[in-house]
Amino acid sequence: MSESIKSDEMNADREAGKLTALLKQKFPNDVLDFHAHRSDETVVIERDSLDSVCRFLRDDSRCAFEIMLDITAVDGLEMNMKPRFEMVYHFKSLTHASRIRLKVPLEEDDCRIASISPIWKSADWYERECFDMFGIIFEGHPDLRRILMYEEFEGHPLRKDYPIDKQQPLMELKEIEERHTYGREL
Amino acid sequence: MTALQARMATSKSGADFSASVMTIEIGPAHPAMHGIVRLTTQLDGELIVGMEPEIGYLHRGFEKESENSKWIQVIPYTDRLNYVSPLLCNIGYSMAVEKLYGIEAPRRAEFTRVIMGEISRITDHLTCLGAAAMEIGAFTFFLWFIKAREYLYELVEEMTGARLTTNWTRFGGNSMDLPDGFLSDLADRLSKLEGIMEECDKLLTRNKIFIDRVKDVGTISKEDALSYGFSGPMLRACGIPFDVRRADAYSVYDELDFEIPVGSTGDCFDRFLVRMEEIRQSTSIIKQAADKMPEGPFMTDERMLHYPDKKDVYGNIEGLIDHFKMVMEGHHPPAGEIYMPTEGGNGEMGFYLVSDGSGDPVRVRMRPPCFNFVQAMPLMTVGHYVADIVPIFGSVNMIGGELDR
Amino acid sequence: MDFLLEIIMTPTVLACIKIAVIILLFAMPLGTVLTLMERKWSAMIQDRVGPNRANIGKFTGHGVLHLAADGLKSIFKEDTIPKGANGFLYLIAPFFGLIAAVATFAIIPIAGPIGDFTFQVTDVNPGLLFIFAITSLNVYGAVLAGTSSNSKFALLGGTRASAQMISYEVFMGLALMGIFMVYGTTRVSGIVNGQNEYWFGNLIPMWGIFTQPLGFILFFTALVAETKRAPFDAPEGESEIVAGYFLEYSGMRWSAFMLAEYISLVGVAALMTTLFFGGYHVPWLHLWESAPQWLVTVLQILKFTFFTVVFCWFQIQLRWTIPKFRFDQTMGLGWKKLLPLSLVNIIVTALVILTLA
Numbered sequence: 001m002s003e004s005i006k007s008d009e010m011n012a013d014r015e016a017g018k019l020t021a022l023l024k025q026k027f028p029n030d031v032l033d034f035h036a037h038r039s040d041e042t043v044v045i046e047r048d049s050l051d052s053v054c055r056f057l058r059d060d061s062r063c064a065f066e067i068m069l070d071i072t073a074v075d076g077l078e079m080n081m082k083p084r085f086e087m088v089y090h091f092k093s094l095t096h097a098s099r100i101r102l103k104v105p106l107e108e109d110d111c112r113i114a115s116i117s118p119i120w121k122s123a124d125w126y127e128r129e130c131f132d133m134f135g136i137i138f139e140g141h142p143d144l145r146r147i148l149m150y151e152e153f154e155g156h157p158l159r160k161d162y163p164i165d166k167q168q169p170l171m172e173l174k175e176i177e178e179r180h181t182y183g184r185e186l
Numbered sequence: 187m188t189a190l191q192a193r194m195a196t197s198k199s200g201a202d203f204s205a206s207v208m209t210i211e212i213g214p215a216h217p218a219m220h221g222i223v224r225l226t227t228q229l230d231g232e233l234i235v236g237m238e239p240e241i242g243y244l245h246r247g248f249e250k251e252s253e254n255s256k257w258i259q260v261i262p263y264t265d266r267l268n269y270v271s272p273l274l275c276n277i278g279y280s281m282a283v284e285k286l287y288g289i290e291a292p293r294r295a296e297f298t299r300v301i302m303g304e305i306s307r308i309t310d311h312l313t314c315l316g317a318a319a320m321e322i323g324a325f326t327f328f329l330w331f332i333k334a335r336e337y338l339y340e341l342v343e344e345m346t347g348a349r350l351t352t353n354w355t356r357f358g359g360n361s362m363d364l365p366d367g368f369l370s371d372l373a374d375r376l377s378k379l380e381g382i383m384e385e386c387d388k389l390l391t392r393n394k395i396f397i398d399r400v401k402d403v404g405t406i407s408k409e410d411a412l413s414y415g416f417s418g419p420m421l422r423a424c425g426i427p428f429d430v431r432r433a434d435a436y437s438v439y440d441e442l443d444f445e446i447p448v449g450s451t452g453d454c455f456d457r458f459l460v461r462m463e464e465i466r467q468s469t470s471i472i473k474q475a476a477d478k479m480p481e482g483p484f485m486t487d488e489r490m491l492h493y494p495d496k497k498d499v500y501g502n503i504e505g506l507i508d509h510f511k512m513v514m515e516g517h518h519p520p521a522g523e524i525y526m527p528t529e530g531g532n533g534e535m536g537f538y539l540v541s542d543g544s545g546d547p548v549r550v551r552m553r554p555p556c557f558n559f560v561q562a563m564p565l566m567t568v569g570h571y572v573a574d575i576v577p578i579f580g581s582v583n584m585i586g587g588e589l590d591r
Numbered sequence: 592m593d594f595l596l597e598i599i600m601t602p603t604v605l606a607c608i609k610i611a612v613i614i615l616l617f618a619m620p621l622g623t624v625l626t627l628m629e630r631k632w633s634a635m636i637q638d639r640v641g642p643n644r645a646n647i648g649k650f651t652g653h654g655v656l657h658l659a660a661d662g663l664k665s666i667f668k669e670d671t672i673p674k675g676a677n678g679f680l681y682l683i684a685p686f687f688g689l690i691a692a693v694a695t696f697a698i699i700p701i702a703g704p705i706g707d708f709t710f711q712v713t714d715v716n717p718g719l720l721f722i723f724a725i726t727s728l729n730v731y732g733a734v735l736a737g738t739s740s741n742s743k744f745a746l747l748g749g750t751r752a753s754a755q756m757i758s759y760e761v762f763m764g765l766a767l768m769g770i771f772m773v774y775g776t777t778r779v780s781g782i783v784n785g786q787n788e789y790w791f792g793n794l795i796p797m798w799g800i801f802t803q804p805l806g807f808i809l810f811f812t813a814l815v816a817e818t819k820r821a822p823f824d825a826p827e828g829e830s831e832i833v834a835g836y837f838l839e840y841s842g843m844r845w846s847a848f849m850l851a852e853y854i855s856l857v858g859v860a861a862l863m864t865t866l867f868f869g870g871y872h873v874p875w876l877h878l879w880e881s882a883p884q885w886l887v888t889v890l891q892i893l894k895f896t897f898f899t900v901v902f903c904w905f906q907i908q909l910r911w912t913i914p915k916f917r918f919d920q921t922m923g924l925g926w927k928k929l930l931p932l933s934l935v936n937i938i939v940t941a942l943v944i945l946t947l948a
Contacts, residue, residue, distance in 0.1 A: 150242070
């Protein structure tokens with residue numbers, strides 16, 4: 001979390017929750033920061049450790065996060081966040097009735113991160129959406145294409161430097177053969 | 187080159203008719219595609235061998251628009267997310283902002299929200315079940331449900347002034363209190379709804395043809411459902427009693443008594459039964475909430491959360507300044523980030539909000555529940571017949587506004 | 592004048608006149624009115640009002656004018672031919688179905704004969720075999736429309752239609768075997784007259800429904816499937832393959848498909864009345880021996896029309912009450928359940944006839 005949005009209230013939320021403590025103990029070098037603002041447990045981790053942290057969260061019986069709820073990103077351009085991007089992952093455990101949020105800071109000129117779609121299938125489309133909207137590259141994603149916008153769309157609309165009133169030309173509808181790559185594993 | 191590719195290649199040359207895979211585009215304009223979505227389906231005769239959903243036809247840039255608006259201006263946008271249960275989206279967003287503020291709405295407001303939210307959930311389920319049944323031929327069932335939905339829309343209209351574009355909640359309460367005679371109207375409409383539910387139950391639930399069409403169709407296992415991030419009725423039909431209303435006990439749901447219906451096999455029939463039962467449970471929740479409806483304010487009295495009374499605006503300087511600042515600058519939630527899960531019509535509808543304290547939202551993200559369901563369409567349909575797309579897609583209850591945002 | 596009468600009384604001319612009268616005054620109007628009645632009846636079932644907006648000034652006639660409005664609309668609509676369609680086949684396909692639907696009425700008597708004059712276009716010797724021949728022509732309409740439209744949905748609809756109609760024809764014939772055995776003829780007049788006999792004195796008429804209850808259910812199911820009405824409307828499959836084989840049609844050609852559907856609906860009802868409900872015979876009317884001939888004929892026409900309308904209503908009620916079968920379920924029902932049942936029906940009928948004889 002960048003300095004600019006760290007408030008006094010947030011400092012009050014800085015007691016490490018159970019899961020945060022567990023992650024800190026398991027990945028001492030990878031946990032960069034944590035908070036529990038409004039009792040949402042949040043852990044900021046190193047980019048390279050994402051895969052192992054996620055596998056730990058899913059497989060360890062003390063965590064057992066069966067559901068990967070949401071992947072999104074935050075563009076901190078207007079907040080002067082350093083680094084600019086932040087990946088946000090939300091998880092839900094049914095076994096322990098707990099939730100956790102993982103955050104991964106990403107540099108603007110190197111916004112690549114490992115895909116977690118091998119771990120949770122729901123990550124597949126969320127990562128595609130994140131790529132579409134923020135231009136973040138997910139390494140190891142099986143089929144990283146645009147999902148909400150069309151293929152020819154230029155730029156990534158949810159980045160703060162994408163003007164809201166920018167217009168792009170409409171594309172002609174392509175023939176079915178051109179739109180789809182047949183034989184790709186569906 | 188896979189075998190499939192080889193067959194497609196020969197079929198394109200036009201010489202070889204042995205190629206048996208036919209690509210057919212179901213949607214974007216197709217009677218069974220409720221919103222606008224395209225399912226590129228590969229058929230071997232009548233059998234589905236491959237499918238790829240393509241979404242984004244209804245993308246309106248909800249998140250981008252919200253991030254360029256004031257906090258309060260987002261509420262009308264949320265009406266258009268899940269447009270068959272707009273009140274649930276209103277409530278979800280408002281509760282998220284309240285969580286960002288760290289406040290709670292007054293109890294009367296919460297109980298009213300529960301009533302209106304459950305009405306919205308019922309309309310959502312009625313639409314979903316009715317449309318799904320209509321597409322497999324039970325047209326009468328659909329129109330009876332639409333009739334029931336109409337009764338509820340009239341209630342929504344009575345409360346909010348609009349049927350779909352409700353724009354009803356505010357941060358820290360609701361824009362309006364219960365109108366006069368609302369609770370008696372409510373009881374009347376609920377008894378009508380119950381009558382229709384009973385009739386429809388007789389018409390369809392034990393119909394052999396209907397059961398043949400939906401039983402063991404579109405089955406998804408517990409493990410797959412969890413891995414695909416399912417929630418709501420789709421997950422409960424697989425036998426997992428996860429309901430955000432119970433699991434996170436937001437609002438006043440912990441004071442109300444309701445059951446979470448679960449299915450066993452996770453097929454379309456279970457989803458049908460789960461939704462039918464949820465309508466009954468919601469009816470009971472509404473009745474309880476109406477009985478327990480406390481007296482009191484329907485809007486918080488915290489400063490800078492609501493427009494001050496006109497009496498204060500004209501009568502004292504604080505009121506005037508508050509009014510001025512509210513109009514000119516809007517709400518200023520404290521800096522921070524929150525994720526507020528609520529149970530939408532389709533499942534967990536979560537709002538992830540980031541504020542930097544400046545009065546403009548930095549990030550407004552809505553977790554669309556049916557995103558996962560549409561993603562899992564290939565898993566649920568491959569191996570079934572082309573006609574099975576209809577009940578499966580019907581049970582998925584894809585809402586274009588929520589899916590594409 | 593005598594000369595004119597002579598021309599009229601020649602069999603060919605007479606047959607033509609009968610065709611015109613029966614088709615133009617019975618089948619077509621009933622079929623057309625049914626398009627409206629279906630909408631009105633379904634509206635009644637579903638708590639709606641139904642069509643009521645077409646008007647001339649203030650006169651709406653509870654939606655009667657929609658008939659004219661719909662007809663005019665489809666006449667003035669553009670008759671489109673999709674790109675890549677086989678033009679000739681595409682253009683003639685709608686009329687196969689229409690012809691087959693109308694031709695059913697050729698052998699159906701709507702009242703008893705007066706002297707030499709019959710209220711039947713022709714009483715051919717093969718009788719009902721003619722119906723089988725004609726209904727199998729029906730399938731060409733669907734298949735040609737499906738294959739010539741150059742549309743994948745239409746193709747799927749066409750293949751479904753051909754598979755369904757050909758297989759349901761098989762046990763449509765088998766279901767009627769019982770009737771042939773009981774009344775000992777395939778001639779329609781013979782079957783109708785056979786149903787004018789009575790059991791237990793004059794107590795129960797020997798209608799087909801009483802002699803062949805199972806055959807009645809089987810034949811009715813087969814006919815509904817044959818006309819591709821709900822719940823057997825997988826070939827049209829409005830929700831999955833949009834409209835099936837007639838997806839690409841517009842204007843009058845589309846109306847021809849619709850009209851064919853409704854006329855064959857009337858045809859089914861008329862056939863059911865003829866074969867299983869005593870045809871035109873009014874039960875117990877023979878007890879009134881001094882009844883004037885004209886009254887008998889009027890009563891017979893009324894009775895026939897009444898039962899036909901009841902069966903039309905029943906089919907409409909079916910469509911709006913129950914969901915529809917999936918395509919493979921339709922085929923499964925046909926081959927796995929109805930076919931064995933119709934064989935059982937034949938054997939049981941044969942055994943009963945042998946025992947009684």
